[in-house]
Amino acid sequence: MKKELNIGIGFVTGRSNVCNVINSYYSYLQDQMKNLDRKVNIVFYILFDLKYQGAEREDFYNLKPEIFNTPGITVRYITPEDIEEKKIAVQKYYKLDEEEVNLIFGNGHAKGRNTVMYYAYQEKMNYLLFWDDDEYPVACVKDDEGNINWKMQDNLLRHIEHMENENADVTIGYHCGYISPIPYMNYDTPEEEKVITDFIESISNEVVTWKSIKEKFEKNNGVTYANEKLSDGEGAYELVGEPGKRFVVGSTLCLNLKHIDKIPAFYNPPEARGEDTFFSMGLADSKIIKVPVYHFHDGFLKYREIMDGDFPKKLKLIKASDKAVEKRFYKACLGWIKYKPLLMYLMDKENYETKMESTHRKLKRSIKKIDSLYEKYDFTDLQTALEKYHEDVEKHYEEFLETNRVWKKLKKRFKEC
Secondary structure (H helix, E strand, O other), X not given: OOOOEEEEEEXXXXXXXXXXXXXXXXXXXHHHHOOOOOOEEEEEEEEEOXXXXXXXXXXXXXXXXXXXXXXXXXXXXXXXXXXXXXXXXXXXXXXXXXHXXXXXXXXOHHHHHHHHHHHHHHOOOOEEEEOOOOEEOEEEEEOOOOOEEEEEOOXXXXXXXXXXXXXXXXXXXXXXXXXXXXXXXXXXXXXXXXHHHHHHHHHOOOOOOHHHHHHHHHHHOOOEOOOHHHHOOOOOEEEOOOOOOOOOOXXXXXEEHXXXXXXXXXXXXXXXXXXXXXXXXXXXXXXXXXXXXXXXXXXXXXXXXXXXXXXXXXXXXXXXXXXXXXXXHHHHHHHHHHHHHHHHHHHOHHHHHHHHHHHHHHHHHHHHHHHHOOOOOOOOHHHHHHHHHHHOHHHHHHHHXXXXXXXXHHXXXXXXX
């Protein structure tokens, strides 16, 4: 008889919506696991950050009471106090200094994922699926008549099946819905479009480009619809290519903890994003399978009713004039601009200065117009941030290298334990 399978589902979050996601889908996840030929134990890891959105501690404990009494399901909270205690224990056991421990453990996009990864490995999880708190395991497929068909997705099952069948180190799924937190901005003239183009190109990364965004706005109200065959589970393939060009994203990301030696650390510059990008750069020797399964990204939290099975017949255009999206957009832009210097430095050191000058020019040409669209947040902060993170790029580069050095040191001792 095959051994029991232990699967962790990791939420690194600052929003109480994580409780709605777990409440809505915990039983669905168990139903998926009935298709496997052994007993499965699911552990929800909830690492919450009280500073990210100003949430209260109680906001993260609004799970249905029956979840805690469901056989095969465990909820594992990782509190700010737990993290501090873990730092002390790890520092002592692995003989690390405080700076080394602080590179791996903590709150934030990268450190939070590293912390969950460490807990999951130490607690004998075979696999760990990262899941963002604004995503739901459904796919929206648009037919030839423009109607939306909604399909539930066996998100956990498909990852595990492909992980085991392909002996993968990492699996990554697809996203549909509002992939980017960029709202629609009017461009009635070529000059207005040029401003938006400059802005998007100044903040954009390896995934977000103005060309792709414009096409989605013009065709589908900014929505990415699922491919029908992929949503039906057809079309898995291995990601191949040069190191640093096989990018994964931070959610629908499943890690094979049995192959911990092939799993790098997450890193992002302070208060920046890019944790999944810099993680990707450590996957040169890892086998990555692209799994045909979707999460619907509710990037503006406009469609929470989906969690109740109430599927909208139309997905609307999210406009810059929608005051509810301003904070989300501002924080996303700031997080992107703070990691762009390190990304460009890692991708092309030889031409880094030239590319940075181009980024500065595009941001300078566009930022005043973009800032005029919003009342509450000062988008000219992006210029200051770009300057600072450009000045600190070599420091962040050394931190990136050091983070993985410390992680490798931990992994070496993992095997000794």
